[in-house]
Amino acid sequence: MTVFKPMLSIAARMRFCVPVIAAIPLLFSLxxxxxxxxxxxxxxxxxxxxxxxxxxxxxxxxxxxxxxxxxxxxxxxxxxxxxxxxxxxxxxxxxxxxxxxxxxxxxxxxxxxxxxxxxxxxxxxxxxxxxxxxxxxxxxxxxxxxxxxxxxxxxxxxxxxxxxxxxxxxxxxxxxxxxxxxxxxxxxxxxxxxxxxxxxxxxxxxxxxxxxxxxxxxxxxxxxxxxxxxxxxRMILDDFAMQNLLRAIEITGQGLMEGMKVASPGLTTLQVMHTVDYVYRLHGAGLGFLTGVSPASNLNEALKWETTAEEEAARKGDARITKGSLVHFDTGASMNHYSADIQRTVPADGRFTAEQRRVYQGVLDVQKAVIAAVRPGVTWNELQEMTMRLLKEAGGWDESYTYGIGHFIGMEVHEHGDYLEPLQPGMVLAIEQGAVVDGTRVAFEDDVLVTEDGYEWLTRFIPIEIDEVEALRREPPALRPEALLGLD
The missing domain is CATH 3.40.350.10 (Creatinase/prolidase N-terminal domain)
Structure with missing residues (x-):
């Protein structure tokens, strides 16, 4: 089967994204x-x-x-x-x-x-x-x-x-x-x-x-x-599969960046989630899985809410975003079953505090190092061991990392495949890791193509460095939930 070989770098393609707003039945029944x-x-x-x-x-x-x-x-x-x-x-x-x-x-x-x-x-x-x-x-x-x-x-x-x-x-x-x-x-x-x-x-x-x-x-x-x-x-994506997955990643980037812009105090996590999902639907995409938007600060404390309704809603998945908090996204649009899978963490106030910066940069350094290690011949276990070692060296952060470094993506957001054999060109991986440090959670997930001699970071166009995220937060959103909700 032909392995996808892009003529133009995929990162370059992302810069040309369209703007967000523009008898037998009994025997063999199914x-x-x-x-x-x-x-x-x-x-x-x-x-x-x-x-x-x-x-x-x-x-x-x-x-x-x-x-x-x-x-x-x-x-x-x-x-x-x-x-x-x-x-x-x-x-x-x-x-x-x-x-x-x-x-x-x-x-x-x-x-x-x-x-x-x-x-x-x-x-x-x-x-x-x-x-x-x-x-x-x-x-x-x-x-x-x-x-x-x-x-x-x-x-x-x-x-x-x-x-x-x-x-x-x-x-x-x-x-x-x-x-x-x-x-x-x-x-x-x-x-x-x-x-x-x-x-x-x-x-x-x-x-x-x-x-x-x-x-x-x-x-x-x-x-x-x-x-x-x-x-x-299915593990090695052909041209048709890559075409659909790349479009899903492009749309996910547009929806996620819109959500990252609007995630501000006063709105709830479901309202932000629906903003992201609206962009996906607007572009004709589906959901690879339910979009997750959740608070990522003070996780070691019993959170206090102004009303009983807010407390119950928070338990059921719709928490009001508070000042000074971080907001975590886990999302992926799908196109003809091919789904992206991306995580980002943003400051609700637009700027990270000093402590948030410290944790964020530490987890980001691990993410970048693991992605840079992706190449043919590497195994999933080697990437996992590397992640655990780096998180431990960061200050024992590996103790809060309770899941695996990633998975294949394709027709399933967690695609079927052989997780014991070495990586091969044409595979697309979701690399995910994070940590909870003194109640502050930072997590990333990025989609990475294994190339003939290394990797291509497909989701790099979505802001991830601290200065990129803060710059994005200063941009006006195309969608303004506050205006629609009468909160201005």
Whole structure:
């Protein structure tokens, strides 16, 4: 798969951002519809950025079948069938493998099924769907499209060893015969897109019921996890993926900087959050995850509020911003599932106090050092150990750092991938760390591309140095929540 190689530095691209304001169903039932970015609408901007997905999907399927080597793969569309979302799952997490390989985003019950058959002669890619066949071909580039109800019919005859098929069967059951050819006469390898994480206390996943049905019909089935092949592909972003991720980062920068400008005493954290999210929506993006805006000062004290309502609201996520405090942001816009993930900390009064500066600069020095260490061959564990060492040297700050140095980003904000193998060019990482020192919390998260000989800091255009943040705070915001709320 082609690794993205930008002709113009990505940091330079960011300087040209647009201004902010300018029968079968029972056996193989699937969960409810999954829509792009979990939203009920799809923006014109998102559709424009889907240009090229058909070609990318064709290349991805070819790469996937090369990695398969043998057998058949069945990739089903689905939203999340289990209520436990874990730490990062979105409602359409289990749909994204299908989107990745087809360019078809919408999935209405009972969903679509993609079969890949690298050992076949004619039917190497087949789509089963109840959507309009011509539209399915246009979006995916898959020539052979059948009604969804034909899937198990075709799979039934495909289980027969190819050597046992009579000429008559070969003539009148072309699809099934080609599947049988691809499967061969010995072990029948079947790749299925299982969930990456599961909960055995929950009911069995209904979309995978067909696997048990196939197992009951033959002793030759060897079922494998398609994620073992898909994860390495999704970890290395191709041109289409990078195009969408870069746009998500650009939009996140615009929304985050607007939020950093307006986060002032008198407003609440939810009001600031909605300002950020509004910019994302205005540009046609979705939310990679819920935007977090929270107080980051006096965390070692019992905060006092003027009213009982303010105290309750603070407990439920809407704290009033107070004078002299820091405000922490954790946010990421998404474009066609590709999500940024960025954290910043700003002074509510526009300037850092001396103590805030001390903690801020110390944590920032760690962030810059870890980002500078990113390059091919480095491991996640090495970056984690470096972070812990530097925070400890700063004054024992590692004791308050209770999470990991980062994660891959891609179609998931915490993208699937191999966290043991060394980094490779084309991966995009979120590097995140922070500390709480005497009640003052400072945390950063930045998106970093691994290049052939090092790294590119994709989110560097968002102010992070102390003087940059204070200069940004002096700029007038394009959005003024105070005016809309009548607080002027």
């Amino acid at each position: 969960a409810p519809a999954a829509t792009a970015d979990g939203a009920g609408h799809t923006s014109l901007a998102a559709l424009e950025y889907r240009e090229g997905h058909r070609e990318a999907a064709i290349a991805r399927r070819s790469d996937f079948m090369r990695r398969m080597g043998e057998g058949l793969a069945v990739i089903t569309s689905a939203d999340r069938s289990q209520p436990n979302l874990y730490e990062f799952y979105t409602p359409d997490t289990e749909h994204k493998d299908f989107v990745f390989l087809t360019g078809i985003y919408d999935s209405h019950p009972p969903g679509h099924i993609l079969v890949m058959n690298p050992g076949g002669s004619e039917y190497r890619e087949v789509l089963y769907t109840d959507m309009d066949a011509a539209e399915a071909r246009r979006l995916s580039g898959i020539e052979h499209v059948f009604p969804r109800e034909r899937f198990l019919q075709h799979m039934s005859s495909a289980l027969t060893d190819y050597r046992n098929l009579r000429i008559t069967q070969l003539r009148f059951k072309e699809v099934e015969s080609d599947y049988a050819l691809g499967w061969g006469d010995q072990t029948k390898v079947l790749y299925v897109n299982y969930p990456r994480f599961t909960n055995l206390n929950e009911p069995a996943n209904p979309r995978l019921a067909f696997v048990d049905r196939l197992r009951a019909a033959t002793a030759e089935l060897d079922v494998r996890d398609a994620g073992d092949l898909l994860d390495p592909m």
